[in-house]
Amino acid sequence: MFKQNNPSTLVDINGEPTSVGDWKREKELGSGGFGVVHLWLNKTTGDSLAIKKCKWNLESHLTEKQRERWKAEVGIMEGIRNENIVAYCKMPEDLQRGLSYYSSQLPLLSMEYCRLGNLRSVLVKPENCCGLREMEILCIISDLVNALKYLHKLNVIHRDIKPENVVLQLCDTRPRGVIYKLIDLGYAKEIDSETASFVGTLQYLAPEIFIKQKCTKTVDYWSLGIVIFEIICGIRPFLHTFTPWQSLAHLEKKPSDVIAIQLTYNGRMEFFTQLFKENHINMCLAHLIEKWLQIALEFSPDLRGSYNHCDYIFAVLEEILLKKIIMVYSVYTCEFLSYEINESTLLSTVQGWIGRDTKIPIMDQCIAATQHSDSIYAIGYYNKESPITLFVFNRCAPFASITTQLPALIKILFENCKTEFKFGTIKQLYAHTAFFVLREMRLVSGLKFAITSQFNCLQTIFDKCNLQYAQLREVLKKFLCEVEVYNYQDLSLSAKVYEDTNYSQILEQFDGQMRRFAQVVEIFNKIVLRREALLEKFKRVEAANRVAFRAFHLDKFESLVQGACDDVNAINMYNPSSLTGGSKIFKIVSDTLKLKDLLLRDSFLVSYLRCVSYCWKELEKLNSCMAGLGTTTPQLTLDLRQLQAEKLSSLSDMHRKKANRTQAAFNGVNVLEENVAIRYRFQELMDAKFRRISECL
Numbered sequence: 001m002f003k004q005n006n007p008s009t010l011v012d013i014n015g016e017p018t019s020v021g022d023w024k025r026e027k028e029l030g031s032g033g034f035g036v037v038h039l040w041l042n043k044t045t046g047d048s049l050a051i052k053k054c055k056w057n058l059e060s061h062l063t064e065k066q067r068e069r070w071k072a073e074v075g076i077m078e079g080i081r082n083e084n085i086v087a088y089c090k091m092p093e094d095l096q097r098g099l100s101y102y103s104s105q106l107p108l109l110s111m112e113y114c115r116l117g118n119l120r121s122v123l124v125k126p127e128n129c130c131g132l133r134e135m136e137i138l139c140i141i142s143d144l145v146n147a148l149k150y151l152h153k154l155n156v157i158h159r160d161i162k163p164e165n166v167v168l169q170l171c172d173t174r175p176r177g178v179i180y181k182l183i184d185l186g187y188a189k190e191i192d193s194e195t196a197s198f199v200g201t202l203q204y205l206a207p208e209i210f211i212k213q214k215c216t217k218t219v220d221y222w223s224l225g226i227v228i229f230e231i232i233c234g235i236r237p238f239l240h241t242f243t244p245w246q247s248l249a250h251l252e253k254k255p256s257d258v259i260a261i262q263l264t265y266n267g268r269m270e271f272f273t274q275l276f277k278e279n280h281i282n283m284c285l286a287h288l289i290e291k292w293l294q295i296a297l298e299f300s301p302d303l304r305g306s307y308n309h310c311d312y313i314f315a316v317l318e319e320i321l322l323k324k325i326i327m328v329y330s331v332y333t334c335e336f337l338s339y340e341i342n343e344s345t346l347l348s349t350v351q352g353w354i355g356r357d358t359k360i361p362i363m364d365q366c367i368a369a370t371q372h373s374d375s376i377y378a379i380g381y382y383n384k385e386s387p388i389t390l391f392v393f394n395r396c397a398p399f400a401s402i403t404t405q406l407p408a409l410i411k412i413l414f415e416n417c418k419t420e421f422k423f424g425t426i427k428q429l430y431a432h433t434a435f436f437v438l439r440e441m442r443l444v445s446g447l448k449f450a451i452t453s454q455f456n457c458l459q460t461i462f463d464k465c466n467l468q469y470a471q472l473r474e475v476l477k478k479f480l481c482e483v484e485v486y487n488y489q490d491l492s493l494s495a496k497v498y499e500d501t502n503y504s505q506i507l508e509q510f511d512g513q514m515r516r517f518a519q520v521v522e523i524f525n526k527i528v529l530r531r532e533a534l535l536e537k538f539k540r541v542e543a544a545n546r547v548a549f550r551a552f553h554l555d556k557f558e559s560l561v562q563g564a565c566d567d568v569n570a571i572n573m574y575n576p577s578s579l580t581g582g583s584k585i586f587k588i589v590s591d592t593l594k595l596k597d598l599l600l601r602d603s604f605l606v607s608y609l610r611c612v613s614y615c616w617k618e619l620e621k622l623n624s625c626m627a628g629l630g631t632t633t634p635q636l637t638l639d640l641r642q643l644q645a646e647k648l649s650s651l652s653d654m655h656r657k658k659a660n661r662t663q664a665a666f667n668g669v670n671v672l673e674e675n676v677a678i679r680y681r682f683q684e685l686m687d688a689k690f691r692r693i694s695e696c697l
């Protein structure tokens with residue numbers, strides 16, 4: 001480290017400043033073809049800046065055009081204000097002075113520092129070898145669309161969209177705490193400029209750039225398509241091991257709906273109209289994105305993306321992001337299902353789709369949800385932030401006989417274990433093995449999540465049952481009170497009134513009412529007994545729930561995932577010969593299958609699920625029975641009141657007055673107990689059952 005003539009600046013051996021006043025060059029954030037980006041930190045204020053400068057040994061070799069491009073980037077960046085494009089930051093004067101003393105004529109680009117690295121560093125993680133998770137993908141798509149729409153509106157084409165040019169920044173307001181930003185507008189240029197030139201990282205460039213056609217916005221559509229495919233599947237879609245020139249001829253010949261071309265293990269060229277199967281997104285979203293990729297990855301720039309307006313391609317993506325896709329986990333078939341829904345999709349419609357896909361008849365489907373909804377519309381269960389919102393169980397059998405699907409390449413390896421695979425295929429085999437173990441672990445975690453949700457739902461139904469039970473008791477008590485008032489008034493009547501025919505008709509009706517009430521009470525009696533039995537059963541389920549998870553062995557799945565990811569890492573980094581045979585893959589896959597099989601056959605888990613199904617079914621029956629009584633009994637009460645009113649109006653004024661006087665006198669006394677005459681009148685109705693239930697009320 002040398003102190004130079006500027007006293008507050010320190011420089012390294014190459015004459016590059018490492019410290020200017022309070023500012024210290026902390027580390028290199030990355031470098032590309034021409035530039036190198038460093039992190040500068042102010043030790044007093046804690047401020048940070050990412051400063052891009054031309055590589056020191058390159059500057060004198062740059063052509064005039066390259067110099068212009070460099071200056072253009074700084075110029076464009078200064079005028080840009082978009083949350084998904086890295087922000088230009090004016091350099092503090094002292095730092096500017098210190099740095100420019102040692103830098104060339106080329107301007108420095110000072111930007112906000114995005115501390116979470118670039119998208120490439122996320123993609124190279126072994127657990128992402130077959131693509132990122134859905135939520136992350138949706139965030140990236142949304143952020144890139146926002147940035148590109150903005151640039152295109154300003155008539156600027158980025159021309160170098162690739163994972164290295166997407167950086168991650170912390171963001172408190174985002175659910176995942178991350179925002180994605182585009183960097184490197186070094187190749188961006190105003191639309192309507194001259195024909196395309198070779199710029200950018202070749203693998204992401206639109207084909208017309210290689211054949212020197214006019215460069216339009218559609219080059220960004222192509223690169224965006226390649227990036228989106230890569231974040232979903234983990235590899236680029238078109239012959240990812242070929243150079244762009246090698247793939248060009250094949251791209252030219254590809255039909256419009258082809259969104260990927262791959263060499264098979266035996267050297268055949270395979271064309272795909274769908275995403276590679278080894279990815280982590282739901283089927284519903286996958287189909288929508290496949291359709292979009294068909295317009296983004298159209299070979300002809302004239303046809304690519306533009307339908308009837310220039311932002312059509314972004315509008316389609318935005319529409320996809322707004323779609324409501326409900327995620328369902330079927331415990332019976334141990335799989336994830338996904339369905340596109342809207343505000344008017346009925347839950348019964350979704351159940352119909354589930355029935356079609358899982359073969360669980362609707363009447364045997366038991367639906368548990370992460371969020372509670374009594375709505376008949378499926379939308380009540382939709383939650384954008386939650387990966388699964390509905391769990392479906394088969395009341396009749398915990399699990400179907402499940403055959404686990406292996407990735408196609410692994411199947412080929414197992415069927416032809418003597419085949420010598422090329423190194424590229426072996427790498428892919430390890431990636432698919434890691435994908436397979438990750439997927440199986442996700443399915444097993446889904447099952448655990450399902451069981452937890454089912455238990456929570458059962459508890460909610462039980463609480464509802466208790467509430468309904470208490471309400472029903474109140475309703476029945478109220479009815480009994482009405483009866484008491486009725487009898488009470490009856491007590492005060494003279495014999496003459498009893499002979500009144502109209503009145504005796506009312507009495508008959510009353511007797512009828514009481515008989516109906518006796519029936520209600522009889523049902524309630526059964527409810528009491530059933531509820532007690534269920535309470536016992538529920539206590540057992542509660543205790544079993546705590547041990548039901550012991551069969552899951554998620555720790556063992558985790559170590560299998562770790563092992564598979566370590567192998568992916570090793571084969572990508574240093575190509576060890578120990579991994580070239582298929583035995584390691586065979587072991588990981590068979591250990592995973594064994595673990596899953598043990599879980600699905602676990603007798604405790606199976607009987608636990610059966611017991612929950614039984615409780616659930618019984619509770620549902622009980623609740624609907626109570627709901628029925630809950631509506632019948634108030635009606636009985638109303639009818640009784642009506643009878644009372646009729647009775648009173650059939651009495652003369654004198655009798656009514658007498659009745660009221662007596663009522664006042666007997667106020668607060670339990671008439672049913674005290675009055676012998678009334679007890680006689682209703683003794684037929686107050687049979688043993690009835691009295692037992694009255695006591696229990």
Ligand SMILES: Nc1ncnc2c1ncn2[C@@H]1O[C@H](COP(=O)(O)OP(=O)(O)OP(=O)(O)O)[C@@H](O)[C@H]1O
Nearest residue numbers: 029030031032033034035037050113114118164184
């Ligand atoms: N603002 C920033 N915050 C954090 N890291 C950054 C920032 N800007 C750039 N980087 C890192 O530096 C790397 C190189 O930056 P950049 O792409 O701008 O250089 P380049 O020389 O123009 O590259 P290319 O060869 O693609 O033209 C990026 O991939 C990224 O990892």
